[in-house]
Amino acid sequence: MRIAVTNCNTTQAMTDTIAAGARAAASPGTDILALTPTWAPESAEGWLDSFLSATAVLDLLRTCPEPFDAVVLAGFGEHGREGARELLDVPVVDIxxxxxxxxxxxxxxxxxxxxxxxxxxxxxxxxxxxxxxxxxxxxxxxxxxxxxxxxxxxxxxxxxxxxxxxxxxxxxxxxxxxxxxxxxxxxxxxxxxxxxxxxVAAAVRLAESLVALGLTTSRAAFPTPQPKSRRWHPDDDSGR
Amino acid sequence: MRIAVTNCNTTQAMTDTIAAGARAAASPGTDILALTPTWAPESAEGWLDSFLSATAVLDLLRTCPEPFDAVVLAGFGEHGREGARELLDVPVVDIxxxxxxxxxxxxxxxxxxxxxxxxxxxxxxxxxxxxxxxxxxxxxxxxxxxxxxxxxxxxxxxxxxxxxxxxxxxxxxxxxxxxxxxxxxxxxxxxxxxxxxxxVAAAVRLAESLVALGLTTSRAAFPTPQPKSRRWHPDDDSGR
Amino acid sequence: MRIAVTNCNTTQAMTDTIAAGARAAASPGTDILALTPTWAPESAEGWLDSFLSATAVLDLLRTCPEPFDAVVLAGFGEHGREGARELLDVPVVDIxxxxxxxxxxxxxxxxxxxxxxxxxxxxxxxxxxxxxxxxxxxxxxxxxxxxxxxxxxxxxxxxxxxxxxxxxxxxxxxxxxxxxxxxxxxxxxxxxxxxxxxxVAAAVRLAESLVALGLTTSRAAFPTPQPKSRRWHPDDDSGR
Amino acid sequence: MRIAVTNCNTTQAMTDTIAAGARAAASPGTDILALTPTWAPESAEGWLDSFLSATAVLDLLRTCPEPFDAVVLAGFGEHGREGARELLDVPVVDIxxxxxxxxxxxxxxxxxxxxxxxxxxxxxxxxxxxxxxxxxxxxxxxxxxxxxxxxxxxxxxxxxxxxxxxxxxxxxxxxxxxxxxxxxxxxxxxxxxxxxxxxVAAAVRLAESLVALGLTTSRAAFPTPQPKSRRWHPDDDSGR
Amino acid sequence: MRIAVTNCNTTQAMTDTIAAGARAAASPGTDILALTPTWAPESAEGWLDSFLSATAVLDLLRTCPEPFDAVVLAGFGEHGREGARELLDVPVVDIxxxxxxxxxxxxxxxxxxxxxxxxxxxxxxxxxxxxxxxxxxxxxxxxxxxxxxxxxxxxxxxxxxxxxxxxxxxxxxxxxxxxxxxxxxxxxxxxxxxxxxxxVAAAVRLAESLVALGLTTSRAAFPTPQPKSRRWHPDDDSGR
Amino acid sequence: MRIAVTNCNTTQAMTDTIAAGARAAASPGTDILALTPTWAPESAEGWLDSFLSATAVLDLLRTCPEPFDAVVLAGFGEHGREGARELLDVPVVDIxxxxxxxxxxxxxxxxxxxxxxxxxxxxxxxxxxxxxxxxxxxxxxxxxxxxxxxxxxxxxxxxxxxxxxxxxxxxxxxxxxxxxxxxxxxxxxxxxxxxxxxxVAAAVRLAESLVALGLTTSRAAFPTPQPKSRRWHPDDDSGR
The missing domain is CATH 3.40.50.12500 (Rossmann fold)
Known part of the structure; x- marks a missing residue:
């Protein structure tokens, strides 16, 4: 099983700390894929940072080329959780x-x-x-x-x-x-x-549990985002 | 008095509708500045869209060269409200x-x-x-x-x-x-x-009322965003 | 637009203070009609006073010969609000x-x-x-x-x-x-x-907003008082 | 023990019904003093009626020459309860x-x-x-x-x-x-x-219970009304 | 009228105290039947004690040979209340x-x-x-x-x-x-x-009130326990 | 890791079903110890059954000679949870x-x-x-x-x-x-x-997670039962 653990800010050292915590908590056989947004605040403290971070994390998840079986969102109090549930078919657990x-x-x-x-x-x-x-x-x-x-x-x-x-x-x-x-x-x-x-430890264990039990997000609660034109940033012309 | 009314999506026709509604509701002497995000979804329906829209609206407000006395956020249920309150010194009212x-x-x-x-x-x-x-x-x-x-x-x-x-x-x-x-x-x-x-009408009137009464957001609730490095999109190197 | 602002006690000096506050808050073109109950406590402090005050204010409003477009009830925490909404066809806002x-x-x-x-x-x-x-x-x-x-x-x-x-x-x-x-x-x-x-200032502005937007009390919430015999005081034989 | 049971409207036939219900529920040795307001609506249906009724009931209780050990307020949903608790030293129970x-x-x-x-x-x-x-x-x-x-x-x-x-x-x-x-x-x-x-039956039994147990209203919750000038109706010059 | 008042622990001195309190509060003509569980903790302090006490009290009530018109459960915060309501046809009041x-x-x-x-x-x-x-x-x-x-x-x-x-x-x-x-x-x-x-005093009076008014537990809320095999303790072979 | 999973009734066939469910959900290396109360109802349906079941389960857990690292209480809606947390030093999870x-x-x-x-x-x-x-x-x-x-x-x-x-x-x-x-x-x-x-599956996974993370019940919430005389059933003279 592979769990993607996303930092919510751009500070790589914090991603490393989070990854170490996640690995210490994970079961044998669980692989931790630590992700860092390429854009976002260097730390999220407050609503403005949190919304910016949420969008950057969603952008990261939608473009991530690596496969994973669950996501842990490692920003305490940060936004994005429900958006990730809409976006992904795998379980999403917020710390x-x-x-x-x-x-x-x-x-x-x-x-x-x-x-x-x-x-x-x-x-x-x-x-x-x-x-x-x-x-x-x-x-x-x-x-x-x-x-x-x-x-x-x-x-x-x-x-x-x-x-x-x-x-x-x-x-x-x-x-x-x-x-x-x-x-x-x-x-x-x-x-x-x-x-x-x-x-972080709690979320890794809960994510593993959901995967092991074959459970994932309810589409009745969080339907897949509709196909439509979305510009993810000023230079985005991909139209998704 | 000038009130910035922001659409939360990129569809100009909707901005026009919102602007018309805002102007119909405004007091004599109130000027409506209608704004459209340059990036965002073409419509916001769900959490993923809402977070993306929130960030785009915050980006729009922080870079808006025009002065205004209050902001109306014209996305029903959309995120961003508290971030705009952190960002701005003028009152923010969400529809x-x-x-x-x-x-x-x-x-x-x-x-x-x-x-x-x-x-x-x-x-x-x-x-x-x-x-x-x-x-x-x-x-x-x-x-x-x-x-x-x-x-x-x-x-x-x-x-x-x-x-x-x-x-x-x-x-x-x-x-x-x-x-x-x-x-x-x-x-x-x-x-x-x-x-x-x-x-939209309600928010315009409430925004006018706050401005007229000299009231604005409590900094105890929504402190100004901290100075730090923030990348607002993949190509943003401004470091704010 | 004319807004009736009712003091909830019989002290004229307080009515004057309230009227001054209301006028300072009102939009240009809004006329403030300050009203004082002819009976009631000289000040309302507690439930007994509040119920007495509520009845006196309702008696005042039902017998007021002056027209008005909205009512502001200027007793903080005092009763009467929902009764005034039943009684009147114009919006009622409590401070x-x-x-x-x-x-x-x-x-x-x-x-x-x-x-x-x-x-x-x-x-x-x-x-x-x-x-x-x-x-x-x-x-x-x-x-x-x-x-x-x-x-x-x-x-x-x-x-x-x-x-x-x-x-x-x-x-x-x-x-x-x-x-x-x-x-x-x-x-x-x-x-x-x-x-x-x-x-007081907040209520004046909200009352103005409701009037300007053509909104008034829902009759589904507050139906008109039923025609029946009501004695408003011991010597009342009017039978309304 | 004597319990004053107050109708909340001026209809004597309803007072009689209430008195019969109260007497049927009372313990042996409990005397029911049935009271009817001299002013008020003939029936209370809605907030305006309820506030008017509350004031009339409070006026009735403050001027009642008869002694009693507790009060039952027999208006379902009607106002006045907390005012009666301020006014009286005996327990007050609302139906x-x-x-x-x-x-x-x-x-x-x-x-x-x-x-x-x-x-x-x-x-x-x-x-x-x-x-x-x-x-x-x-x-x-x-x-x-x-x-x-x-x-x-x-x-x-x-x-x-x-x-x-x-x-x-x-x-x-x-x-x-x-x-x-x-x-x-x-x-x-x-x-x-x-x-x-x-x-009505429930309230009579609860009032009896409070009296029997030596319990009455907390003055920390409902202090005695302050001495001040109160006009209870347009012709009241008693100044209490 | 006879009210069974059950101590929730095995300490007879506490039953005596409770019985004295119950008798002091009861109306003339009310007989207090004070009961002590034959098994249970000597005092109930915490959940483990409370569950044990609840079962012992239910065992006591189901096997009590004496008739009674209501039950007062005299354990403050202790469990058992809803079980007694299922078990008995008479009202149950918890202190x-x-x-x-x-x-x-x-x-x-x-x-x-x-x-x-x-x-x-x-x-x-x-x-x-x-x-x-x-x-x-x-x-x-x-x-x-x-x-x-x-x-x-x-x-x-x-x-x-x-x-x-x-x-x-x-x-x-x-x-x-x-x-x-x-x-x-x-x-x-x-x-x-x-x-x-x-x-204790409050519960005795409330139990008396329910009996006097002919009220007892709703079977829609608390249906009679189903006939089935229940072993009340390790040596219970009665199969009820 | 060994998790004790307790049925809340005396029906062995149900214990077998629960044990099978628990084993299907458990991680590799987790041993399931399935327990059945020796006394209790044959099924728990309602409060009386639930309190009896809670006591029987607590009796089972306090006398269980086998070691275990966590407990799963497999009675949906049944009582006992907080008592088991007082009794045991290992985590307790209720289904x-x-x-x-x-x-x-x-x-x-x-x-x-x-x-x-x-x-x-x-x-x-x-x-x-x-x-x-x-x-x-x-x-x-x-x-x-x-x-x-x-x-x-x-x-x-x-x-x-x-x-x-x-x-x-x-x-x-x-x-x-x-x-x-x-x-x-x-x-x-x-x-x-x-x-x-x-x-059952959820509880097994949560219990494993708590054990793996070194977490157990807060003694500030659920202190150890006090040493005192407790009779667990009519013939219990052990005095614990």
Missing amino acids: TEAAAHLACLLGRRYGIVTTLDRSRGLIEDSLHTAGVAQNCVAVTGTGLAVLELDDEERTASALIAAAHDVRDHGAEVIALGCAGMTGLDRRIQSAVGLPVVDG | TEAAAHLACLLGRRYGIVTTLDRSRGLIEDSLHTAGVAQNCVAVTGTGLAVLELDDEERTASALIAAAHDVRDHGAEVIALGCAGMTGLDRRIQSAVGLPVVDG | TEAAAHLACLLGRRYGIVTTLDRSRGLIEDSLHTAGVAQNCVAVTGTGLAVLELDDEERTASALIAAAHDVRDHGAEVIALGCAGMTGLDRRIQSAVGLPVVDG | TEAAAHLACLLGRRYGIVTTLDRSRGLIEDSLHTAGVAQNCVAVTGTGLAVLELDDEERTASALIAAAHDVRDHGAEVIALGCAGMTGLDRRIQSAVGLPVVDG | TEAAAHLACLLGRRYGIVTTLDRSRGLIEDSLHTAGVAQNCVAVTGTGLAVLELDDEERTASALIAAAHDVRDHGAEVIALGCAGMTGLDRRIQSAVGLPVVDG | TEAAAHLACLLGRRYGIVTTLDRSRGLIEDSLHTAGVAQNCVAVTGTGLAVLELDDEERTASALIAAAHDVRDHGAEVIALGCAGMTGLDRRIQSAVGLPVVDG
Whole structure:
């Protein structure tokens, strides 16, 4: 089985981090195809970035020459999920919903620790749309921008502070709210004493499960995009 | 006062319809600047189209050389709203939410008649995010695609059938769920006996109201996009 | 266009304040007809006052000899709205819902600063009934009674404190929760750094918009009161 | 123990029906004091009537020379409840909420059969405010006006039809949605095969329970009305 | 009238406390039949205990040789309620829902003070299922286990602290969240200044009301258990 | 990895069916330990059965001499889940929630087809408690009792009819609402044209995922049962 894992920004180092997290989580025999958009923001923080990222990721997926059996969208709170479901015949799992689904299995209330507070609204809306917002009690920012996560010590320290905050709001389980945090789950779990779910790992496992069970997106929910003229960028004259 | 009204697709004829509807609704002294994306789908029907359209509209707004005092986003259920609020210092009103706001003033329960059923999910999510979904009882498609609305007789007939359907679901007010339906409100109102709100008209009036009252988007909700490298399309090397 | 703006209490000075706020917000060509009930409480603070006020306002509207094109009900959280919609053929806009509608266009979460905490319940219920409660995160009292608002310095100072409180609860936009606060929006906005919506101004603009667009209350939602014997007060023998 | 049961309209025959229903439900030793407003509509059907009725009932209660230990407000969906709680030191139970409370003890989902469809909105709002709307699946009108309920055969027949309708919407318990229906519960119950709750009977029993347990309204929720000048009607110069 | 009041644990001293509370609340002429499970936990604190307790209580009720007219289930937050409704032809009232129903009649928002925080989730779920969770603002533990409630001074002191906590969360009415707290309502009420509802007393009065009004569980909601082979414990060969 | 899969009733043939379904879904290297309660109902249909089953399953798990890495509770809508989470240090996944989690990844709205209508309430409550009820649009019974599912033709035919019903209510994905339906997913999927999720298969995959990712139940949510005297059945004198 091969799972395409797409970064939502153009920063290759983040794709590498995500790919490592995905591979660590994958079952034996699962191949991870890590993808980076050729255009998009260098990091997605807010709605404007998120919409731009969504389009770039969709453009990447529609033009990807490689075959794959499922897609993991590795942008926490980022848009694009439903568009990818329309576009592709294989299952699509977004790391936002994936973290929430597993968190619901571990406790009655969960919270999310993320990068900047400006991402909070996107995450809340994404959880609601995915049908798993009910048990989320808090989304707390660390104050670190996406591209500042490369300093692991500073990141871990900020995540632990944010994790204590969501615990104080009643969270019994914590989800890491950025693809770039993948791999830090065990460390935060030890420090805070609550289960910590990494969305990349969760999404890889959920995608594998859907493929293994022969399940894919409902066309009643997400019909194939209609054939029509679409210009994907100013110089696109392909008319698809 | 000048209000930029953006079509969300590349079809100029639809921009013309929207511009006519906006001008008919505007106060004396309000100038309507009608904008058409240079790239995007020719019509937006579904999530993939909506994300692509959102990015194209944001690209259009960020590069628009003309000044304006407010923006009306004329794509019913289409994405982009929150990104435009981040991008711009002037108020942004989306026709989806605008129709719902006025509908709430006219009855306890409202319904929406739209183009294809595949747009229903987008509209429901957009209303929820805007905080006005509570009193919406139904979103019903006419079975007509966006670009099929040019046949006014067929469109009116399909809208009346859909309006009866939402009325049967308890709607006491009806909103027209596509920018391309602008101008048909009176006709449907006569046929169905319920008030009919046209989102383009509603949004123009709400945008005027915000400008007149000196109100604009809260930066606590929608901070300005961070300065960073963004590639808006494959050939974009501007680094903004 | 002429808009009747009704105070909900018998204090003429408050009617004057409201009228000034309404006129400052109105479009050129809109005439404001300010009305004061001849009976009612001198100020409405709580449910008993609110029901008494509602009846007095309805009595005022049904007996008003002057023509008008729309009504603005200038009692924040006060009852009567749906009764006026039954009674009249012209649109009716309540300042509570009006403030909330515009607040929703400016941010994801709004809060309300009002007079006494005892009004909180009325305001929460009114927002829910109007369909716009979802994004309200807090209603905070200033501790000032309605008739204590005439000391502008004290009022502004108390409003700023309450505004900081609702901001701490997550509000990104603030609505002034009493008709008697009209005109203080700019000052609070400067002090707190969030957009501040004045319900009287918002309602005038929304009422104008409905009139301009030819929209009025749905009779499916609010049918005309049935002809029957009604005694409006102990000495009423008119039998309507 | 003496319970004041207030009709919400001026029709004495309906007061007599309500009093008979209340007495049939009361415990031995409970005295029913039946009250009729001296002003108000002859029947309450819709918001305008409901606000007028609320004020008249509050006027009645504040001027009632008789002592009582609790109040039952016998207007289904009618306003006034929270005002009476502010006004009085004894418990206040409204027949709308009372019917819902007992219905929740008998099944997972309940429905309400009422007079005219125009009362539906009032009932829905009243249930929500009382905190018991969650399990209500339908409110269905019989098409009979309040003053048409005196024909028992026609009423029973219409109620049975409406009861089948709410059962089809999932109701497992039925509440009679008008004070004037009191006494018909057993007959409808036999015909439909579901438990039928009469709000007047339910409210009398709940009021007795509160009195017996020494419980009354929370002043933190409903503080005593402030001393101020209130004109209860055009000729009121008492200044209370 | 005879009401069976079942303790949910095997501790006879707690049954005695509950019986005393039930008798103090009952109407003249109501006989209280206090029951103790012969198997179950000695106290129920958490889900495992609650499910075990539910089964033991159902076993107790199905094998009880004594007749009764209604059942009160005296375990706050404990399971079993719906099973008892299936099993019995007489009304069943659980003290959790009973406390909430009366609390809703006394204020707009209520809170619950209970034993250990680990019971919070059970109580929240039970209120939701009963349809009365909407107005509950907080469930706060005292830190005392069920069997530690026998020290009245310590219990009262801990309850008062917890009561202040729920008041700070907006509660205007307080419910005692453990059957073993019965009888302490007046004392807490005096100390905190808010009405305090005792679930045992509330349930006894509600059960009496249902019996008096001839109301019992809807079989459409809770059909009689199907005849089938059930082994109630490892040595049960009765096959019912 | 070894996963204990517990039937919730005493019927060995159903355990065999469940075990076969679990093995078909499991990854290579996962060992399925199928367990049958020694006491309980022969099938669980309704609350009384469900509570009895929950206790029997907890008794089975606490006395099971075999080691295992995770538990799958194979009773759709049945109680016990949270108690097992308190009892065990390994992850616990219930087939009800498992089916819902995967269904949410495949469409915006899902529906459930189950055995008898009397199970509907249990399923609805279980989904709500698990935090995944938001997107469930319908739970429809087939009219077949649990032990009637052995006739595969009749079962498939009834399931297809029920599946059409939930589709008519807006379901875009269908979940099989009984452990005994495992293995029929592909057949229903072909007939109805919507993805069909089998809860047993889904739960096995989710349990594997949690184990693989080193995640287990939050003790902040579900603390270990307190040491105390518990009698698990009338003849239990072990005092645990």
